[in-house]
Amino acid sequence: MRIDKASVKRKAQELGARFVGIASVDRWKGAPETVRPESVVPGAKTVIVIGVPIPRGMVETIPGHLWAREHGHLMGTKVDEIATELALWIEEQGFKASPIGGLSIPKDTFKTFSEALGGTPYPVYEFYKAGGVALNRAGYLAGIGTIGKSGNLVVENFGPNVILGGVVTTLEIEPDPMLEYEICDDCNKCVEACPAGAISKEGKPGNPVFDPIKCWLTNAVEGRTLKTAMDRGDKNVADFLQKTVFMLTEATPATCVCGAGCLVSCPLDKRAKKLK
Ligand code: SF4
Ligand code: SF4
Numbered sequence: 001m002r003i004d005k006a007s008v009k010r011k012a013q014e015l016g017a018r019f020v021g022i023a024s025v026d027r028w029k030g031a032p033e034t035v036r037p038e039s040v041v042p043g044a045k046t047v048i049v050i051g052v053p054i055p056r057g058m059v060e061t062i063p064g065h066l067w068a069r070e071h072g073h074l075m076g077t078k079v080d081e082i083a084t085e086l087a088l089w090i091e092e093q094g095f096k097a098s099p100i101g102g103l104s105i106p107k108d109t110f111k112t113f114s115e116a117l118g119g120t121p122y123p124v125y126e127f128y129k130a131g132g133v134a135l136n137r138a139g140y141l142a143g144i145g146t147i148g149k150s151g152n153l154v155v156e157n158f159g160p161n162v163i164l165g166g167v168v169t170t171l172e173i174e175p176d177p178m179l180e181y182e183i184c185d186d187c188n189k190c191v192e193a194c195p196a197g198a199i200s201k202e203g204k205p206g207n208p209v210f211d212p213i214k215c216w217l218t219n220a221v222e223g224r225t226l227k228t229a230m231d232r233g234d235k236n237v238a239d240f241l242q243k244t245v246f247m248l249t250e251a252t253p254a255t256c257v258c259g260a261g262c263l264v265s266c267p268l269d270k271r272a273k274k275l276k
Contacts, residue, residue, distance in 0.1 A: 149191065
């Protein structure tokens with residue numbers, strides 16, 4: 001069977017992807033080695049990015065425990081299955097492929113968190129110190145959307161409310177064109193609604209200024225618990241949490257945890273007004 005762009009996209013759509021974009025690895029030129037696709041699959045030629053909209057009804061459960069717990073399980077599982085099946089199918093055609101989980105972020109981020117949280121080494125980080133692809137950036141490089149002021153990938157008609165997954169492969173596929181305009185209109189609604197002050201007004205569409213530590217420590221259930229333990233000087237609890245929480249809460253659609261400002265408030269999701 002001939003494997004090309006059309007057959008890869010068709011397969012991804014059959015598996016449930018609503019958005020599929022293709023980026024060649026040379027689009028990561030200049031990126032640090034540890035966040036390049038080749039850090040996942042040596043000799044990689046292509047990154048396939050898939051996207052599934054988060055149902056609007058689910059987005060509007062923000063903020064709350066339901067959102068905090070369920071969207072990760074449900075939406076993460078959905079894109080992970082699509083990415084894993086797609087990777088297996090590409091391997092059946094004779095090329096190496098690795099799925100990238102919908103809730104993954106480059107593992108270097110663990111180091112940033114560890115340092116910001118007082119330098120306690122995060123033991124598992126040692127096993128993860130290289131490798132990863134940031135899916136929001138990959139979505140931009142694959143032509144699915146652009147980077148909004150909040151740091152999330154924003155997509156026409158759905159704004160930031162699309163969960164992403166990916167496949168890194170040695171298969172060479174003609175890349176899709178990247179968008180040549182900004183989808184984010186710089187309305188600042190995400191800046192104003194962010195309860196952590198994590199999104200800076202100084203950022204720009206395509207070039208956000210975002211503080212993941214402020215976001216995570218203020219709003220993730222685990223982050224808040226960790227901060228309380230640290231403020232109380234409870235080193236045992238803080239150490240325990242720091243060792244475990246990174247495995248549980250790597251990231252949401254792109255960078256954000258509570259979604260109060262950066263997801264539900266963004267007017268680019270046209271479904272908010274369109275759906276009954
Ligand atoms: S998840 Fe919440 S705290 Fe984090 S950037 Fe988005 S709105 Fe702000
Ligand atoms: S809320 Fe406004 S500024 Fe923020 S990402 Fe959406 S469109 Fe851009």
